[in-house]
Amino acid sequence: MADCEMIAKCIFFNDKMADKPGTAEMMKRTYCKGTFAKCARYLVCKKLGREKVPSDLFPIQMDRALALMK
Numbered sequence: 001m002a003d004c005e006m007i008a009k010c011i012f013f014n015d016k017m018a019d020k021p022g023t024a025e026m027m028k029r030t031y032c033k034g035t036f037a038k039c040a041r042y043l044v045c046k047k048l049g050r051e052k053v054p055s056d057l058f059p060i061q062m063d064r065a066l067a068l069m070k
Contacts, residue, residue, distance in 0.1 A: 004036035006045055011055050031059040040065035 007013050013032045017024035031039040039059040044052060047069050057064060 004032050004039065004042060006036075006042060006050070007032050009050065010041065011053075012041055012057075012059060027059055038062075044068050 004010070004013075010032065013028060017027070031042070036042045040061045041053050041057050041059055043062075044054075044057065044065050052068070054068075057068075
């Protein structure tokens with residue numbers, strides 16, 4: 001799979017979880033370098049714009065992303 005197009009500017013990918021490297025790498029493999037179309041951050045960014053993605057939104061927080069996009 002291809003990397004997410006947002007990877008270079010993504011706060012999560014670029015050290016949001018520096019204190020949890022194992023978890024961060026697992027999530028990066030799953031979302032940033034895998035099925036990024038299922039990433040909450042990606043979906044909010046695509047629908048509302050990068051400036052509307054909360055810095056504390058984790059890729060797995062789909063419920064929160066859906067609420068933001070309503």
